[in-house]
Amino acid sequence: MSSRCWRRGAELLFAVLLCGLLQGAAVAAEEFDYGLVPRKLADDTWVLIGKTEDFNRSNGGNIVNTAFIVTTEGVVVIDSGPSRRYAQQMRRAIARVTEKPVIRVFNTHHHPDHFLGNQAFAGIPTAALAATIAGQREEGGAFTDNVYRLSGDWIKGTEPVPADEALRPGVQSIGGHELELISLSGHTSGDLVVLDRSTGVLFAGDLVFYQRAPTTPHASIAQWLAALDRLAAVPYRLLVPGHGDPVGDGRAIEQTRRYLVWLEDALRRAAERGDEMSELFGLAIPAEFAAIPLAREEFARSVAHLYRRYERETLRRSR
Numbered sequence: 001m002s003s004r005c006w007r008r009g010a011e012l013l014f015a016v017l018l019c020g021l022l023q024g025a026a027v028a029a030e031e032f033d034y035g036l037v038p039r040k041l042a043d044d045t046w047v048l049i050g051k052t053e054d055f056n057r058s059n060g061g062n063i064v065n066t067a068f069i070v071t072t073e074g075v076v077v078i079d080s081g082p083s084r085r086y087a088q089q090m091r092r093a094i095a096r097v098t099e100k101p102v103i104r105v106f107n108t109h110h111h112p113d114h115f116l117g118n119q120a121f122a123g124i125p126t127a128a129l130a131a132t133i134a135g136q137r138e139e140g141g142a143f144t145d146n147v148y149r150l151s152g153d154w155i156k157g158t159e160p161v162p163a164d165e166a167l168r169p170g171v172q173s174i175g176g177h178e179l180e181l182i183s184l185s186g187h188t189s190g191d192l193v194v195l196d197r198s199t200g201v202l203f204a205g206d207l208v209f210y211q212r213a214p215t216t217p218h219a220s221i222a223q224w225l226a227a228l229d230r231l232a233a234v235p236y237r238l239l240v241p242g243h244g245d246p247v248g249d250g251r252a253i254e255q256t257r258r259y260l261v262w263l264e265d266a267l268r269r270a271a272e273r274g275d276e277m278s279e280l281f282g283l284a285i286p287a288e289f290a291a292i293p294l295a296r297e298e299f300a301r302s303v304a305h306l307y308r309r310y311e312r313e314t315l316r317r318s319r
């Protein structure tokens with residue numbers, strides 16, 4: 001073998017090895033990477049948009065919208081996401097936008113996709129409504145087990161950390177942003193909505209879903225509809241739903257409202273007919289909602305969560 005030939009051979013081998021190494025590094029870096037890219041919505045205001053999917057092993061629970069506001073005092077985080085790993089990556093995403101430290105976290109409600117990242121914000125005041133903290137304490141362990149079952153190792157090392165401060169509704173001024181904290185209920189027994197009066201952005205939590213079927217494991221539809229009336233009267237410029245794209249008008253509130261009205265009516269009528277729960281699972285979903293991601297799955301879950309209540313009410317009324 002000539003020395004030139006040998007050198008070319010060695011270069012080739014080196015290139016192949018380097019390529020293999022780089023590929024290995026890329027795989028390692030991609031593993032459990034939520035790919036969080038903040039989208040700027042308004043001055044100082046960023047959102048991380050989740051997929052309109054169920055928890056699964058490829059999305060790792062990145063199915064929720066989280067947000068942050070960069071104030072002059074520091075960063076305010078609204079919802080911490082579905083896992084410790086998500087929140088660690090969220091902190092890195094925030095650090096790519098600003099050097100300011102995170103100074104406060106709000107949890108909009110106690111569902112796992114909105115607060116299981118709290119662990120990665122240890123030492124930072126984390127506030128939620130009292131009902132939310134009670135729910136986090138009571139159900140956080142079961143939620144974590146369930147999410148782990150659905151999303152696997154994305155969730156590894158995640159512990160449920162309840163918010164450490166029960167917040168009072170009202171206005172808080174933080175670093176030049178006037179935040180109105182509004183206490184509502186209906187999706188759960190404690191649903192916090194944050195209106196940034198300085199930018200007009202309304203963080204609606206899961207009281208509003210847009211192009212993603214609403215979830216109802218802790219819902220009171222009557223309270224939820226009343227909450228939507230309150231939200232519709234808020235003078236916002238941009239609404240960030242808990243799931244789905246932000247909108248600048250009332251269509252997300254309206255879609256959620258129409259869905260809930262239909263759902264309640266379907267459950268009530270079925271109860272009045274004396275249908276068995278199993279008969280409801282195949283019920284036709286109106287075209288308006290059938291095309292929304294997870295409509296069939298969430299309807300089936302809602303039947304399981306809520307139908308007994310409607311059966312009992314019908315029985316009571318008929319006595």
Ligand SMILES: [Zn+2]
Nearest residue numbers: 111113206242
């Ligand atoms: Zn949610």
